[in-house]
Amino acid sequence: MHVKSIEDILSERVRDAAAGALGMPVDGAVHLEVSNRPDLGDFATSVAFTLAKAARRPPLAVAELIAAALGGAAGDGAMIAGASASAPGFVNVRLSAAELSRSVDGICRAGGRIAQRAPTGDKVVVEHTNINPNKAAHVGHFRNACLGDSVVRILRRLGHTVEVQNYIDDTGVQVADVVVGLRFLEVPPQGDQPFDRYCSDVYVAVQHAYAADPALLARRREVQASVEEGHGPLAAFVHDVAGRIVTANLATMARAGIGYDVLTWESHILGLGFWQTAFERLRDGGALRFETDGPNAGCWVVPFGAGTVELEGKTVSEDKVLVTSQGTITYTAKDIAYQLWKFGLLGRDFSYRLWGAQADGRPLWTTALDDGSPDAPAFAHGDRVVNVIDVRQSYPQQVVYECLRRLGFAAQADRSHHLAYGVVNLSAAAARELGVAVDEGQAVVAMSGRGGIQVFADELLDRLAARLAERTADPDVASAVAVGAARYYMLKCGNTQDIAFDFDDALRTTGETGVYLQYALVRARGILRRLAEAGVSAAPAPPPPVLADADRALVLHMLRWPRALATAGDALTAQPVAKFAFELAAAFSAFYDNTGPIVQETDAGVQAWRAGLVQAFDLLFGDVLDTLGIPALDRI
RNA sequence: GCCCCCGUAGCUCAGUGGACAGAGCAACUGGCUUCGAACCAGUAGGUCGCACGUUCGAGCCGUGCCGGGGGUACCA
Numbered sequence: 001m002h003v004k005s006i007e008d009i010l011s012e013r014v015r016d017a018a019a020g021a022l023g024m025p026v027d028g029a030v031h032l033e034v035s036n037r038p039d040l041g042d043f044a045t046s047v048a049f050t051l052a053k054a055a056r057r058p059p060l061a062v063a064e065l066i067a068a069a070l071g072g073a074a075g076d077g078a079m080i081a082g083a084s085a086s087a088p089g090f091v092n093v094r095l096s097a098a099e100l101s102r103s104v105d106g107i108c109r110a111g112g113r114i115a116q117r118a119p120t121g122d123k124v125v126v127e128h129t130n131i132n133p134n135k136a137a138h139v140g141h142f143r144n145a146c147l148g149d150s151v152v153r154i155l156r157r158l159g160h161t162v163e164v165q166n167y168i169d170d171t172g173v174q175v176a177d178v179v180v181g182l183r184f185l186e187v188p189p190q191g192d193q194p195f196d197r198y199c200s201d202v203y204v205a206v207q208h209a210y211a212a213d214p215a216l217l218a219r220r221r222e223v224q225a226s227v228e229e230g231h232g233p234l235a236a237f238v239h240d241v242a243g244r245i246v247t248a249n250l251a252t253m254a255r256a257g258i259g260y261d262v263l264t265w266e267s268h269i270l271g272l273g274f275w276q277t278a279f280e281r282l283r284d285g286g287a288l289r290f291e292t293d294g295p296n297a298g299c300w301v302v303p304f305g306a307g308t309v310e311l312e313g314k315t316v317s318e319d320k321v322l323v324t325s326q327g328t329i330t331y332t333a334k335d336i337a338y339q340l341w342k343f344g345l346l347g348r349d350f351s352y353r354l355w356g357a358q359a360d361g362r363p364l365w366t367t368a369l370d371d372g373s374p375d376a377p378a379f380a381h382g383d384r385v386v387n388v389i390d391v392r393q394s395y396p397q398q399v400v401y402e403c404l405r406r407l408g409f410a411a412q413a414d415r416s417h418h419l420a421y422g423v424v425n426l427s428a429a430a431a432r433e434l435g436v437a438v439d440e441g442q443a444v445v446a447m448s449g450r451g452g453i454q455v456f457a458d459e460l461l462d463r464l465a466a467r468l469a470e471r472t473a474d475p476d477v478a479s480a481v482a483v484g485a486a487r488y489y490m491l492k493c494g495n496t497q498d499i500a501f502d503f504d505d506a507l508r509t510t511g512e513t514g515v516y517l518q519y520a521l522v523r524a525r526g527i528l529r530r531l532a533e534a535g536v537s538a539a540p541a542p543p544p545p546v547l548a549d550a551d552r553a554l555v556l557h558m559l560r561w562p563r564a565l566a567t568a569g570d571a572l573t574a575q576p577v578a579k580f581a582f583e584l585a586a587a588f589s590a591f592y593d594n595t596g597p598i599v600q601e602t603d604a605g606v607q608a609w610r611a612g613l614v615q616a617f618d619l620l621f622g623d624v625l626d627t628l629g630i631p632a633l634d635r636i
Numbered sequence: 637g638c639c640c641c642c643g644u645a646g647c648u649c650a651g652u653g654g655a656c657a658g659a660g661c662a663a664c665u666g667g668c669u670u671c672g673a674a675c676c677a678g679u680a681g682g683u684c685g686c687a688c689g690u691u692c693g694a695g696c697c698g699u700g701c702c703g704g705g706g707g708u709a710c711c712a
Contacts, residue, residue: 031652033652033654035655036654036655036656037655037656040655044654044655046653046654046655046693049654049692049693052692053692058692059692086655087655088654088655088692088693089654089692090654090655132712169712172711172712173711173712174711174712295710296710298710299710301710305638305639305708306637306638306708309637309638309708310637316708316709318638318708320709321709321710322710323710324710325710326710328710330709330710330711330712331711331712332712390712391640391641391706391707392706392707392712393707393712394639394640394641394706394707395639395640395707395708396712420640420641422641422642422705422706423705423706425705427648443704444705468674471674481674492649492650492660493648493649493650494649494650496640496641496642497641497642497649498641498642498705498706499648500648502648504661505647505648505660505661508660508661509674510660510661510674510675511659511660511661511674512649512659512660512661513660513674515674516660516674516675518674519672519674519675520675522672522674523671523672523675524671526671526672527671528671529671530671531671563652567652570652571652575650576652579650579651579659582659582660583659586659589675589676590675590676590677592671592675592676593667593673593675593676593677594676594677596670596671597670597671598671599670599671600670600671601671614671635672636672636674
């Protein structure tokens, strides 16, 4: 259920008051913000500045007129307790205790989900994770999955139908490299390391082997050729390896509560001839050009950027090659076919079969080359598409969207979103801990799967859980707190911010961390538990005559949830939700510490009100944490 | 060359054109006989890279510089 937010209602009130006081129409929504002068009011608006000119009065005089009109509406049970004007022209509004009480009641009746919106009827396809199936997930992949998963949770709350796709590139060189290593090199496993970690090591070993013996590269071509033919024992082996790695990667993400709706395999896109269909469309639509000379002679290209340019004495082309002079298909080409399919524009479809059940009970499907399952739901046909992909792939992503445009699908191109996120590097300290030589003055070191310079996602979760196990007897609690800490670490920065991964930061359990959020909820649930034991109801109750600042601040913070969620959805980033969650937890912690124990409260009115307040916080904050994928616990 | 991102406290980062620029960490002071101190209350720490411009008002918008990173592959 979606209730109109306090700000929406206040905005209308201010607009009406301004129109009445000034005797002139006020167009559009009046922008309202949470006051950063809580001594003056709960909300503030600068609308007087914009109206001053037309009203032919100074801003402060306009603000005073609006405040007087708003204040006139105050009274018993009214929404607004009072309004004031302050220099140089702000209007400050204070909510009444009765309104705050109604808000607490509303939060409880909504089960905390006051930010949930009615279904919009549109479908958003979100692609994230997308790990090459030849290695264990590292913290860079983990950032991708955390961002994608939280954006999915945000969009679902905003009323969108969301389908999560995890693209598996099982035909690229990376898988081929590991298969070469497994078949032709004897790489000893380290102890009882899991298969995905072993493959990460093999991948590094293969790079060294190529350098020492270039003849080995022929083996890679051999593997790739067999994959392209799609049958034979080598192809079956590749398929088996990729499948085992995907299973391992899914298990890693499942630890953090991250799931999917469907796995889309690159080999299926090729095997079903999706690219051939897309190619013909592009060629016939005039979007492609076959080059007979120049740097791309013999290639099919999509003209892009400045075309052919002279740079530092060399002739280079900004056009994007889709089919090489050898006849092979580039990744971008496959991505064009994939993107067309996501929108239902290809005129082709996969068949599907069930991959398995996931931790949250949702089924996971996979594309299939055979007839698949008759029970499979319909996938793709999205109205919008969000691709969670490293910022370094911005250029090929733009090529993909431009190709849609050139095929006449401008609307779909506009509804294609590259959710670009910054790189996860290692801090100098983290790199040294991994045994990597770091130059003096070098702040960060790039991770490298080929070079074996990386921190694995499982390793991060394991180390966090181990640290937390020192403080709790329950290993399930330790791992749940570890998940919260790891996810918050990945979400608290903006999408475009590069992250310098640092063990000291990532393993912290105090301050602005996931632990802080979980601890606030644990404290609230501790109160509710004690109240229940004492037989005190936690149902919403009327406010006491005098409302403490900590109580007011807590209610007002909770009321900001819908806007925080909407902001996050508009920008396709979980960061505003992460920041909001921390601030709300801080408001609750201050409330907790700066007021007496509710269980021992002697004033029955105060006790009843605060019990209801804690109940509302528990419900609402549980929804906030779930949006971030942070487990809500009763005890830690 | 062209395109994109970043530059805010010692460090890591927030800051939808609005009031005195915030948080965490690190440093320093206090606070557990009370619903769990993984917390709270406080002190200190800033030419918001630089310069012009737009605006009643700029960390935010525009232009030009200076630093750092990335892209501009017949890799992904």
